[in-house]
Amino acid sequence: MSEPMCRSRQLTVPARPENIDAVHDLIASLWAQRPELPAENRLRFETAVIEVANNIVKHATARSAGVPEVTIELTLTATADRVTAHFRDDGGPADIDLAGSRMPDVMAEYGRGIALTGALVDEVIYERSGSANIWTVTCQRSDRSQP
Amino acid sequence: MMEFPTRTLDNGVQVIRPVQRLNMVAAPRLSAAVESLITAGHARIVIDLSGIEFIDSSGLGALVSCLKKARQAGGDLRISGPTAHVQTILKLTNLDRVLQPVPTAEIAAAAF
Numbered sequence: 001m002s003e004p005m006c007r008s009r010q011l012t013v014p015a016r017p018e019n020i021d022a023v024h025d026l027i028a029s030l031w032a033q034r035p036e037l038p039a040e041n042r043l044r045f046e047t048a049v050i051e052v053a054n055n056i057v058k059h060a061t062a063r064s065a066g067v068p069e070v071t072i073e074l075t076l077t078a079t080a081d082r083v084t085a086h087f088r089d090d091g092g093p094a095d096i097d098l099a100g101s102r103m104p105d106v107m108a109e110y111g112r113g114i115a116l117t118g119a120l121v122d123e124v125i126y127e128r129s130g131s132a133n134i135w136t137v138t139c140q141r142s143d144r145s146q147p
Numbered sequence: 148m149m150e151f152p153t154r155t156l157d158n159g160v161q162v163i164r165p166v167q168r169l170n171m172v173a174a175p176r177l178s179a180a181v182e183s184l185i186t187a188g189h190a191r192i193v194i195d196l197s198g199i200e201f202i203d204s205s206g207l208g209a210l211v212s213c214l215k216k217a218r219q220a221g222g223d224l225r226i227s228g229p230t231a232h233v234q235t236i237l238k239l240t241n242l243d244r245v246l247q248p249v250p251t252a253e254i255a256a257a258a259f
Contacts, residue, residue, distance in 0.1 A: 017171055017172055018172065020170055020171055020172060021168075021172065024168065024170075024201070040232070040235075043201075043232040043235075046201065047201070047202075047203055047236065050170060050201075050203050051203055051204060054170075054171050054203060054204070054205060057171070058171075103240055103241060106211075106240075106241050106242055106244055106245050107211060107214075107215065107245065108208075108211065109208040109209075109211050109212045109215075110204075110208055111204075112204040112207055112208070112240050113203070113204040115240075116203075116204055116236070116239060116240055119239045120239070
């Protein structure tokens with residue numbers, strides 16, 4: 001039998017701290033559909049996705065004068081060999097240097113999120129598209145050989 | 148009222164045990180709980196992470212903040228019982244250099 005092609009889950013919420021749990025719940029619902037995904041991949045993906053969501057929430061108010069409330073649209077997609085998170089938000093442009101992000105001093109209380117995200121998954125992309133921020137987080141299954 | 152279960156070991160060390168997720172919602176609460184222990188005169192603290200299934204950079208920041216506050220008050224802070232995934236996160240962020248995890252709160256407390 002062929003493998004199910006693709007599973008996806010979608011969520012639209014205001015960019016508020018209390019909605020981070022809804023992102024965790026959406027990820028859990030994706031795992032319920034794809035129980036075969038290795039645990040280490042799940043945890044790495046979940047952590048990276050939450051870091052991006054944190055970043056959007058933390059900076060939503062500061063950067064977004066003129067927008068009454070920033071909205072996050074999140075789509076999670078699982079295929080046979082990878083899981084992907086696609087974020088779109090209508091906040092102001094993110095001042096992010098993905099390539100140049102480094103882990104801060106060990107005694108720093110802030111500033112690990114982006115560097116940690118990059119260390120956890122295979123690919124993190126940020127782009128500004130019109131008046132929206134687009135984030136894509138991709139994690140390949142570690143138990144599948146690459147083509 | 149304490150939001151996280153806390154116990155006192157024989158040598159006076161306080162053990163606080165957050166559970167489930169240490170994220171941007173729970174992290175400030177943990178910092179506040181540890182701060183109230185320190186204010187009450189308890190600056191030797193173990194954070195028992197055995198019930199934590201998920202930690203992000205907010206949670207890591209709270210651990211560092213708690214460590215600094217305990218040291219400023221003349222005490223110290225240790226962590227115990229992290230899952231394999233939490234250990235991975237500590238390693239990736241180099242935090243295992245300043246917060247070296249041990250298996251149990253009792254082992255952590257014995258080293259004070």
